[in-house]
Amino acid sequence: MNDAVRFRLEALTCRYGPAAAVHGVTLDIPAQGVTAFIGPSGCGKSTILRCLNRMNDVIEGFSVGGRVLLDGEDVYAPGFDPVELRRRVGMVFQRSNPFPSSILDNVAYGLRLHRRPTRAELELAVEEALRAAALWDEVKDRLDASASSLSGGQQQRLCIARALAVRPEVLLFDEPASALDPISTARVEELVTELGKRLTIVIVTHNLQQAPRVADRTAFFLLGKLVEYGPTVQVFTTPAEEQTEAYVSGRFG
Numbered sequence: 001m002n003d004a005v006r007f008r009l010e011a012l013t014c015r016y017g018p019a020a021a022v023h024g025v026t027l028d029i030p031a032q033g034v035t036a037f038i039g040p041s042g043c044g045k046s047t048i049l050r051c052l053n054r055m056n057d058v059i060e061g062f063s064v065g066g067r068v069l070l071d072g073e074d075v076y077a078p079g080f081d082p083v084e085l086r087r088r089v090g091m092v093f094q095r096s097n098p099f100p101s102s103i104l105d106n107v108a109y110g111l112r113l114h115r116r117p118t119r120a121e122l123e124l125a126v127e128e129a130l131r132a133a134a135l136w137d138e139v140k141d142r143l144d145a146s147a148s149s150l151s152g153g154q155q156q157r158l159c160i161a162r163a164l165a166v167r168p169e170v171l172l173f174d175e176p177a178s179a180l181d182p183i184s185t186a187r188v189e190e191l192v193t194e195l196g197k198r199l200t201i202v203i204v205t206h207n208l209q210q211a212p213r214v215a216d217r218t219a220f221f222l223l224g225k226l227v228e229y230g231p232t233v234q235v236f237t238t239p240a241e242e243q244t245e246a247y248v249s250g251r252f253g
């Protein structure tokens with residue numbers, strides 16, 4: 001078991017204009033396994049997640065304090081390349097967002113962006129990514145079909161394949177299954193568990209059954225602050241804080 005730290009957040013504070021949304025969050029995310037972020041709506045889960053690959057950079061007025069270290073390097077340091085950061089730290093969103101192009105072109109997108117693969121290299125990488133996203137068997141005979149011809153659950157796995165194609169070290173999931181039916185949700189959860197064996201996974205979820213199913217560790221946030229962070233079983237069964245207990249037992253949120 002590799003217990004190296006992938007991300008270290010040091011006193012992370014996030015502001016949208018003058019309003020602070022995240023207040024001095026300090027936590028380590030190990031390289032291995034799945035880490036879940038839970039907490040009521042507006043507590044800052046997505047804001048923190050998006051700091052990990054600087055997806056917030058484009059939001060006008062957004063600013064961060066403290067540090068976000070990836071393998072010991074500050075991702076907000078002036079010399080840190082955000083494009084390379086986003087190759088290393090991929091993201092999958094709540095609503096699947098395939099590009100209006102073919103299945104193949106969706107998965108190939110990042111590969112073409114980051115290097116100039118030959119057709120054979122491209123096909124191999126696309127197959128590998130689709131297999132890793134448990135979608136290959138369903139689409140191998142129609143790679144040139146439009147991504148929009150896939151079901152919602154398939155589209156979400158396509159987005160996972162697209163993220164995997166550039167060989168990231170980390171995948172961030174922001175409520176990846178909240179728009180999916182139970183069967184598609186189960187497939188995405190299986191995938192998250194599987195991918196957590198070789199990648200660092202951070203998943204935001206509103207679903208209180210989902211975190212225990214997929215996550216090794218869980219961080220509970222309230223009003224922009226980290227309340228509790230530990231092994232998922234502990235957070236859900238013997239939480240140290242009363243606020244955690246109230247949330248995981250469904251008494252608020």
Ligand SMILES: Nc1ncnc2c1ncn2[C@@H]1O[C@H](COP(=O)(O)OP(=O)(O)OP(=O)(O)O)[C@@H](O)[C@H]1O
Pocket residue numbers: 016021039040041042043044045046047048059206
């Ligand atoms: N683009 C934005 N501009 C201004 N304020 C924002 C923006 N995005 C988020 N916020 C504010 O920051 C706080 C944290 O929001 P965030 O989206 O991180 O919460 P969340 O925990 O992901 O919530 P949810 O569970 O509803 O997705 C909220 O008060 C929200 O209103």
Ligand SMILES: [Mg+2]
Pocket residue numbers: 045046047174204
């Ligand atoms: Mg959110």
